[in-house]
Amino acid sequence: MGFTPSSSVATVAQTLLSQVDDVADEMLRRIVDKIDVYADQTFVDEADHRRSLVENIVHILTRVSGESSDRLQVAEDLGRRRAEQGAPLPEILRAYRIGFTLLWERLLEAARAAGPQAVDALLDSATDIWILADDYSSTVTESYRAAMSEKLLAADRRRSGILSALLDGVPDDASAWEIAKLLELPYEGEFLVLVAETTELDVDPLPGLPGRLGALSIGSAWRSRPDSEIGVVSLPRNVDAGRVMSLVEGVASARVGFSPKFFRLDGTARALRLAQVALDSLPAGRRGARQLADEPQTDLLVRDLDTTRRFVRRVLGDLLRLPDDERTTLLNTAEVWVSVQGSAAAASRRLYCHENTVRHRLHRLEDYMEASLDDPRAVGDLTTALQAIRTFPQLGERVDG
Numbered sequence: 227m228g229f230t231p232s233s234s235v236a237t238v239a240q241t242l243l244s245q246v247d248d249v250a251d252e253m254l255r256r257i258v259d260k261i262d263v264y265a266d267q268t269f270v271d272e273a274d275h276r277r278s279l280v281e282n283i284v285h286i287l288t289r290v291s292g293e294s295s296d297r298l299q300v301a302e303d304l305g306r307r308r309a310e311q312g313a314p315l316p317e318i319l320r321a322y323r324i325g326f327t328l329l330w331e332r333l334l335e336a337a338r339a340a341g342p343q344a345v346d347a348l349l350d351s352a353t354d355i356w357i358l359a360d361d362y363s364s365t366v367t368e369s370y371r372a373a374m375s376e377k378l379l380a381a382d383r384r385r386s387g388i389l390s391a392l393l394d395g396v397p398d399d400a401s402a403w404e405i406a407k408l409l410e411l412p413y414e415g416e417f418l419v420l421v422a423e424t425t426e427l428d429v430d431p432l433p434g435l436p437g438r439l440g441a442l443s444i445g446s447a448w449r450s451r452p453d454s455e456i457g458v459v460s461l462p463r464n465v466d467a468g469r470v471m472s473l474v475e476g477v478a479s480a481r482v483g484f485s486p487k488f489f490r491l492d493g494t495a496r497a498l499r500l501a502q503v504a505l506d507s508l509p510a511g512r513r514g515a516r517q518l519a520d521e522p523q524t525d526l527l528v529r530d531l532d533t534t535r536r537f538v539r540r541v542l543g544d545l546l547r548l549p550d551d552e553r554t555t556l557l558n559t560a561e562v563w564v565s566v567q568g569s570a571a572a573a574s575r576r577l578y579c580h581e582n583t584v585r586h587r588l589h590r591l592e593d594y595m596e597a598s599l600d601d602p603r604a605v606g607d608l609t610t611a612l613q614a615i616r617t618f619p620q621l622g623e624r625v626d627g
Contacts, residue, residue, distance in 0.1 A: 231292045231354075234347035238336045239291035243284065245332075250279045253328050257321045264321065269313035278304055279325065286329065286362070290355060298365040305369030309377060315370050319363055326359040385409065386449045393449065393456065395495035402492040409447045409458075416461040417488050418470060419497040421454050421505045423480040431455050431479050438473060454505070458494055461487075467517075475515045481508045486520030496525070503528045507618050518617065527614050534614050538621045541611040545594035546625040556594075557615065557622055559587040564609050568599070 231239070242249065254276050258265045264275060285300040308318050333355075337344040388408050391401070406413040422431040432455055439446050445460040459470055467487055474482055483505025485497035504518040518524065527534050539546060545556055559577060563584065566572035570588070574581040588599060597604035615622035 231290060231351055232347040234337075234340065234344040235351050236291045236293075238333055238340060238344055238348060239287045241336045241340070242329075242332055243287045243291070246280060246283050246287070249283055249329070249332055250276055253279050253283070253325050256328060257324050260324060261317050261321055263314065263317050269311045270308070278307075282325070282362075283329065286358065289358060290333075290351075298361060301362045301365040302369040305366040306373040308366075309370045309373035315367065315374075318366060318370065322359075322363050322366060326356075326362075330355070385447060389447045389449045389456075389458065392458065392491060392494040393498050402490070406491050411445050411447060411458070411460045411491065414490050416467070417491065417494070417497070418459045418461065418467055419485040419488075419494060419501045420457045420459065420474060421483045421498070421501045422457070422474070422478055423482070423505060424452070424454050425480045427452065429479065431482075432457075432474065432477055433479075435474060435477050438477070439470070444470065456498065456501075458491075458497075471515065471517065478513060478515065480513060481505050481510075482515040483508070484515065484517035486518060499528060500524065503617065507620070521613055523610050523613055524617065527610075527617050531618065534618065535621055538611045538614050539625065541595060541607045543594045543596060545591065546622075548624070550624060553622075553624060556587055556591055557612070559584060560591055560608060561612050563588060564605070564612060568605070 254272070257275075263269060267275075270278075281300050282304070305318075308315075333348060334345070337348040385408075388405055392405055392409075403413050424431045435457075436446055436448060439459065442465060443462055444465060447458045449456045461467060461470065467484075471484055474484075483501040483503065485501040485504070488494075488497050500518045500520070504516045507518075508514045508516055518528075545553060548556070559573065562576045563570070563573045566576065570581050570584045573584045577584065591608075592599055592604075595604060595608065597607070599605055599608070
């Protein structure tokens with residue numbers, strides 16, 4: 227904004243310019259008296275504060291005198307510097323209002339000292355001067371927000387880069403401790419890793435989730451990939467994993483995989499692998515969530531899917547060529563029988579069928595496996611094959627040919 231002041235207003239402004247140190251001192255006292263963050267020098271020390279006041283007073287009065295043609299660079303620089311210092315914007319704008327009010331009072335005093343003509347001229351220019359004040363405040367606000375956005379973006383990039391070290395696997399405990407500190411997460415506790423599928427590049431797969439977690443005092447760190455969003459979540463003592471998973475499922479737009487709970491951040495890389503496997507095991511193109519169980523053979527099974535598939539087919543043989551109902555019945559029976567430590571009687575009670583029916587199904591299973599379930603090695607193979615199917619449900623689907 228620019229305006230051409232009358233000679234009387236220009237003279238008043240130039241008079242006040244000669245008193246800039248006195249005006250700055252009074253302005254500093256008023257601001258410090260009314261705004262705690264300036265009184266405490268929490269973000270801005272007194273020397274920096276006073277220097278900024280002098281710069282702004284000189285710049286504004288020079289513009290009011292009609293001599294300045296530059297734009298609002300002083301206000302822009304101040305907004306950026308205060309953002310970098312972390313000062314709160316509402317308090318910055320409050321200080322501006324206090325400062326402009328004082329400046330107007332001192333202009334009015336100088337005009338009265340110059341006579342009625344100067345007072346009338348100043349009042350005629352009042353609207354232009356207060357528009358200038360509003361321009362300053364708007365420029366400070368825009369500059370502050372732009373700088374703060376850059377600052378937050380840089381912090382997010384740094385945080386994401388730090389998290390990458392955890393997700394890739396840190397070399398030692400000391401590194402994991404340091405990373406935990408930088409991420410503001412505990413090194414030990416209860417954690418989950420989640421992987422949320424991204425179906426569109428410009429659509430957040432978990433809208434608003436970090437804020438919701440934060441509202442529950444649940445710490446988290448995030449990394450974006452083109453195909454997914456990865457989160458490491460720290461579970462407080464009063465929040466169980468099920469609550470977090472329900473919250474995630476409630477906002478997720480596509481598939482989400484969860485790791486088993488783990489208890490030290492140096493286990494993050496392994497947890498990521500398991501969460502990714504959990505996601506990949508879900509049907510494509512549909513919303514859904516799954517947590518992988520942390521069982522003894524899990525790491526072996528997830529290391530190489532093709533090898534695991536060959537193992538399952540070798541153990542179960544032609545059972546996998548049976549029609550869906552028949553195949554599912556035999557697999558369910560085997561799952562229950564293993565879970566009750568090989569008791570046909572206990573299995574029959576779980577399956578709501580006769581004990582002889584269970585035995586008949588187990589004999590059929592032995593035929594397809596070409597092995598006896600009296601042999602501990604065959605039972606071990608069956609148990610591992612069933613776990614592989616729990617981990618990768620597609621491995622239990624019918625094999626054609």
